Amino acid sequence: MVAEQGCIQEPSCKGIYRLLEYCAAEEAVSPLSSDARLECLEAQNSLQHYRPLQVCKCQRGSRREDHCLKVYWTVRFAAYDEYEVSPYEELKLNLVRNIEVSRMASIMAASSVVVDGQNQCLKAAQDCGLYEKCGSLRSEYVVACTKRATATDNSCNRQKCHKALRRFLERVPEEYSFALLFCPCSDTLCGERRRKTIVPSCSFEENARGEERVGKPNCLSLQSYCSRDELCRSRFADFQHNCLPSSLSASGCMRESRAMCLKAYTGLIGTIMTPNYVSNSSTEVSQWCTCEGSGNELQGCQRIQHLFSNNICLRK
Numbered sequence: 654m655v656a657e658q659g660c661i662q663e664p665s666c667k668g669i670y671r672l673l674e675y676c677a678a679e680e681a682v683s684p685l686s687s688d689a690r691l692e693c694l695e696a697q698n699s700l701q702h703y704r705p706l707q708v709c710k711c712q713r714g715s716r717r718e719d720h721c722l723k724v725y726w727t728v729r730f731a732a733y734d735e736y737e738v739s740p741y742e743e744l745k746l747n748l749v750r751n752i753e754v755s756r757m758a759s760i761m762a763a764s765s766v767v768v769d770g771q772n773q774c775l776k777a778a779q780d781c782g783l784y785e786k787c788g789s790l791r792s793e794y795v796v797a798c799t800k801r802a803t804a805t806d807n808s809c810n811r812q813k814c815h816k817a818l819r820r821f822l823e824r825v826p827e828e829y830s831f832a833l834l835f836c837p838c839s840d841t842l843c844g845e846r847r848r849k850t851i852v853p854s855c856s857f858e859e860n861a862r863g864e865e866r867v868g869k870p871n872c873l874s875l876q877s878y879c880s881r882d883e884l885c886r887s888r889f890a891d892f893q894h895n896c897l898p899s900s901l902s903a904s905g906c907m908r909e910s911r912a913m914c915l916k917a918y919t920g921l922i923g924t925i926m927t928p929n930y931v932s933n934s935s936t937e938v939s940q941w942c943t944c945e946g947s948g949n950e951l952q953g954c955q956r957i958q959h960l961f962s963n964n965i966c967l968r969k
Contacts, residue, residue, distance in 0.1 A: 654717060656705035657724045666703050670727070672696045677727045681881060697730045710742040711887070713920060714823035722883045739894035739917075740887045774846040777832035787829040790821040798852035809855035818851060818923035827916075834919065844933035857927040857941040872942035872957040873950055878925050885924040892917040898966040906966035914966050928961055937962060 660666040676693035679685055685693065700706060706728045711721035725740045781787040794817035802810045822830055834851075838844040879885040895917035897907040904911050918938075921928055931937045939961045944954035961967065 654721060654724065656709040659705055660703055663703075666700070666706075669696050669700050670706075673700065673727050673730050676730050677723075680730070693730050697728065700728055711740055713741045713891070714819075719884065722887045726883050726886065737890075737894065739891040741891050772838075772840075772843045772846070774833070774836040774838060774843050774850070777829075777836045778846070781825075781829050781833060784829055787825045790817075790825055791833075794818050794821045795852065798855040811855060814852065814855045815923040815927070818856060818927075822919050822922060830919070831915070834922075835915075841933040844930070844935070848930040848933055851922055851927065851929060853929050853941075856923070857929065869941055869943040871946060872940060872944055872954045873947060875925060875940065875942045876957055882925060885926055888917075888920045888924050889926050892921055893960065896960070896964060896966045898964050900965065902966075904966070905969040911966070911969060918967060931962075938967070 657670070660670050673693065673696050676685070676689075676696065679689070680693075684690075706724070709721075709725065711718055711725060715721070722740060778791075781791055794814065797817035798809060798814035800809060802808050834847075836843070836847055838847055876889070879889055892914075895906075895908060895910065896914040898905060899907040902909055906914055908914075918928065926940060928938050928940055931939050939958065942957070944951060944958060947954040
């Protein structure tokens with residue numbers, strides 16, 4: 654927001670920025686005419702000289718995250734396919750990053766030890782319940798995701814469910830939230846608990862209409878909806894940035910950080926692009942979408958699927 658305020662204080666920058674705000678707001682409602690779009694793109698190019706707005710980043714989970722992301726995407730008008738760069742700040746100090754990575758690594762290592770006969774996902778839920786913040790925020794999202802929208806409607810309020818899920822993941826330490834999301838399982842009962850952790854019936858599956866469940870949406874349509882939502886677009890960009898696979902890296906990740914990939918993956922939970930386990934007996938994850946009916950865009954659709962189902966960085 655510092656960059657935005659600096660721009661507003663400069664008359665030449667302020668006028669262009671206000672025009673781009675208008676462009677972004679109109680584009681969110683319906684596609685602009687070719688003339689209007691050209692004017693908006695010219696304004697975007699004119700703003701390239703104001704460096705602070707081009708390099709500023711946002712803090713995930715901060716109080717003003719939504720506004721910061723609005724500024725970030727306003728100056729990148731119509732850049733709906735810009736997913737190579739994360740809009741979020743990097744951890745600036747290597748020491749802080751190493752501590753964070755080491756802490757997450759220990760969490761994952763501890764969760765990989767399966768005690769004979771013990772349901773690790775049940776244990777993770779019990780441990781969460783013993784920690785007041787984890788227990789209360791978990792109960793909050795479970796209620797939000799299981800409560801009917803109306804007395805006569807079987808569906809839930811997905812928006813409230815997503816908000817409560819994000820609140821839980823942003824405020825609860827990873828040693829508790831990661832233990833719930835990534836607990837190891839050796840039987841389907843444990844796997845079912847793990848898969849149902851984020852209440853899939855509300856968080857991403859289509860609502861049932863009568864007795865018939867609506868089929869999965871097309872992955873390209875899902876991404877299109879995501880691109881119109883600043884938070885979802887940002888979390889998806891962060892995921893692709895931090896989970897970019899590399900066959901030449903020991904970690905499987907281009908950025909050499911599995912921990913940052915896991916953080917970016919969990920950042921998608923509570924958005925339109927919420928991922929989850931494909932079944933009760935698998936550790937594979939995917940989006941709730943299909944590539945049926947993609948036509949000549951099949952390759953682009955499969956690319957979205959493979960970001961989850963065929964990603965060596967995420968898998969490792």
